[in-house]
Amino acid sequence: MIPRWLRNSFPYLAIGILLAGLGYAISFGQLEPADFTYNNGAEIKTVDPALATGSPEGRIINGLFEGLLRNMPTGTEPDETNSIPLRPVTMGMADTFEISEDGKTYTFHIRESATWSNGDTVTAEDFRWSWQRMLHPETGSEYVYQLYSIEGALQYNTGAIELGEIVEVEHGERQTKTELFPRASISRGKLVAHGTWSAANGVVWAEASATDSASGSHGHGDSEQEGDTPIEVYKVTVYSSDHILDELDLSGDSHEMLFIKHTDDQEIPESIAGEYTRCFHVLPDFQSTVGLKVSGSDQRILSVQLVEPTPYFLDLVAFYPLYPVHRKTVETHGAMGWTKQENIVTNGPFLLHDRRIRDRIRLVKNPMYWNAKGVSLEIIDALSVESDTTALNMYMNGQVDWLTSLPTMIMKDLMPREDFVSAPMLASYFYRLNVDQKPLDDVRVRRALNMALDKAKITERVSKAGEIPARSYVPPGLAGYDGYQCGEFNVKEAKRLLAEAGFPGGEGFPTMRILYNTNDNHQAIAQVIQQDWKNNLGIEVRLENMEWRTFLSNVSETQFDIARAGWIGDYPDPNTFLDMFVTDGPNNQTNWSNQQYDELIESAKTLRGDERLKALSDAEKILMEEQPIIPIYYYVSKNMVSDRVKGFSANIQDVHPLHVLTVEDK
Template identity: 25%
Template sequence: MISIRQNIRSASIAALVMLMAISLTSCNVAKHGALPGTLRINIGTEPPGLDWEVETDSTSFDVVSNLMTGLTQYTPQLTCAPGCAKSWDVLDGGRRYVFHLRDDVYWTDGKKLVAGDFEYAWKRLLDPNSGAQYAYFLYPIVNAFEYNSKRISDSNAVGIKALDDFTFEVKLVKPAAYFIYLTAFCPCCPARKDVIEKWGKRWTDPEHIVTNGPFMLKHWAHEYKIELEANPKYFEGRPKLDKISMFMVPEQATAFALYENDELDFVDNRSFSTPDVERCKDSPEYHNEALLRNNYIGFNVTKPPFTDARVRRAIAKAIDRDVFPKILRRKERPSSSWIPKPLMGYSPQTGEKFDPEGARKLLAEAGFPGGKNFPRITMLYPNRDDVKTVTEALQDQLHRNLGIDIELQNQEWKVYLQTLHRDPPPIFRANWGADYPDPETFANLFTTFNGNNTTEWNDKTYDSIVEEAGTEQNPEKRRKLYERADHYLCDEQSVIAPIYLATQNTMVKPWVKGLKFNALDIQFYKGVSIEP
């Protein structure tokens, strides 16, 4: 998923900035204490939306992950445990899944959840009129691609069917080693046809939305705060929290001041600047977790000068990736490969290494010796302090090592995402966090029909390697295929230039109990409690 860990109502900022008088020389102790039964967090920005079959970003999914439960759900170890499905059978050599649903799962309006809610939701995800960028998730299913690409019009031909109210069948074209993970992720959660058809685009408003997870959407003050309340009908029992207050404070320093003043109970990278990490890294409240999230420079390969692979390779070779952990100081790991360690397919040899001389040679071969006559281009990036720091460092390196000057442009998160999907600029800074703990979530991103591929690159060779890897059942053969795909993407074609792997840096108040972190950086709050 696309991630920004950032918009707040301008009238609210003035009040919040008053808290900035808090000392910047040490990590402050508690001021007011806990608010019983309530978890207060900062999600940094207005979610683009809460339609889990349409949205693609981490902010939206941070909310949805606590409103919805799919067929399965992640354990802290990122394995799939029963969710709405109490069990499932894998049949026909991995080509057919039969999910047996619980009979005690209810929507928040009191209606019982049935298998038809999954059939409707998955076919809605595939409906070409929905424009869902995660439709590719379901392409392993019989006729899913054909339906989504309008090659067939009959949704009944897709291998998705509710056999009865509590039995859901899925037929795959070929075995997919990663398929079960998809059933735990937000876009594959169930949905109610009657609610969506009645309210149209307004169906996710608090007064209309119905959900089946541990919390309910109670209030949404746009660009200020979202409030969730405990769902008393949740099939695993009522959560320990009564309420979650999700604030939207874009400025890291302002948000961290709120934390130090005990106005927030938990903050992560969205609220935690490098200077604050530096002064608080020895606090018992501080935690650092490695993430399956890769940051990269993306190229629109249909726009000059990045139609030429030599230019893309030159950019990739001109970047000293060791710089980023030094300027961010949050234990980031330099990365030239796309598939991150420890996933299969990772290889430290993959990707262009720092080689300024080789970079200048490639640029000269492409017709731009010493950067001469290189066109004026603008690199797009999302508006956040630490992202700005990284992008300015890239700008400086390209000037020093290649003699080219690029402009920088930032956009607020929602606008940035719209720009990438509508008309990607020639060059942009982006990142991708794993949707599930399998290399497919990275390799598939740059295939031809992936709705989140904003490079405009399509390559049949790459597509075929990734497709073969996704269906290969032998782990060693599968590893080698993903290695080959990664080498083709990052070395031979240089469609992207990976730069570093992110970490999650958090501060958690001592009264917050049961908060667990994971490498996917999906935040689940059903097991959290406040114990002053």
């Protein structure tokens, strides 16, 4: 039965919600009951740590996999905001680690009891290979920049090579097109020359040192006549190497090879077919240029050399994109097949037992996990219910133990309840603006859109859980950091800016689209913004919702005018927010670029203390003045947690490790 207070809050939804709840009850009846059930929201895109980006994916991956360290609640008493701090601790695959005095070398020791779910030993090489896979340009990891603090990682990922440097050349002999990484056979040697071949000019070698571009690593573009687009060619002195991990002996036997980067189905041009070998990639030699080294007779020691001291590096190591994957499984089943339920091998506290699209993911306890005796839950169901109202009904009926998102329309009724768990978060809700779309390419328009929004109305009437209206992107509360604020709510100034941009009273302004993923809260917020822009500026926007996977795809390809977004800090530092918007950053997704901004973010990597924070604050000033994004509010976590669940604690990143939870019998 739906409680009276809930029914009174939205009587017009009661019948529909009840029917939805019954639908899930039927689905529940087909499976053995889970010990713990939570609503994960949207259908996840992937469980590949290197490719995932969202919170729904993160919750699953944190159960299936484990990194060197884990971000765990500290065990201290909650602070005045009811939040318990998180910190990276040695409760992962590493049981100890050391940091050098200069802060640039980290040495991790893999625990002897660490195993994969198939019984294989977890080694430091698993991490080295997984991080190389993440860095490889063809993997396309959106979180790849998390590894850029490692020596040589940026150059490897972007394919930056210079004449005279040691390179690795991947031959063009993959068995299937679905193979991305793992790769074909590798030749290693010194880059002697780099140039281009075209039908008109033949081979032309560059006189100066050349920089390769990973973005051009897939052969030439379409053309009506073969050779219209130059194709890259390389001359490499290749040295013998028994193994890709061996140090390259430059005094040993060598021979010269010519390569042509010609990766499509066309044949090598007949004029050079006998001389040149097809290749997929020419990259810096990973083993000799990237600061990752494996040692120890049992390969249990991983040494990481950083470019500069990075105060938040341990937080990065504890973040799920840096979790290892099982190499043999990836190589056997390929990029598209290794994460399937019947193939996947994991190293975390749980196994992927079942996945039903738009229904649930079922996790079961992993008996091979190094601390299996410390894991209480045997079966977990993560439901894919996008409607917050439907999920709340299921919670009230006892079908769900934890809600990760709540309907805004009754938030004021939920907040006083003892099972409502909330705390301020290191997270921002914002809108991305595609600055390549006219008239969003005009900064005056972007500023007008921001200043025409009554953000307090959104937090008071829509989200209603104590969120703070935002005028900066970086949330408050980071020690020593003073962010920069964008324009406040000012309809008069917003109208003036819009008129100055050529749209007085909204006249001539094209109808634009606000894109959001299917969710009651996102829809309600978009409706308020739609109305504010219409009333205050005289412009029309239409709303378009998409399921999670399609939404992510559209945003990553900037196929939108305006798109809703949210960002939870990966670690407690302003950089986790600001480095997103460097030019061509994988999480930029606005097409915005500013050289001075890029330089400030880069300079912060080598600065310390107040100077570093000042550089980041100056960067945020540029971001807020240019406004490729509109900050809306700072999140607070909003969870409903059954009183039978123990070990659940509010924290600034809203991270709740499943393996530390326990439940009392229903």
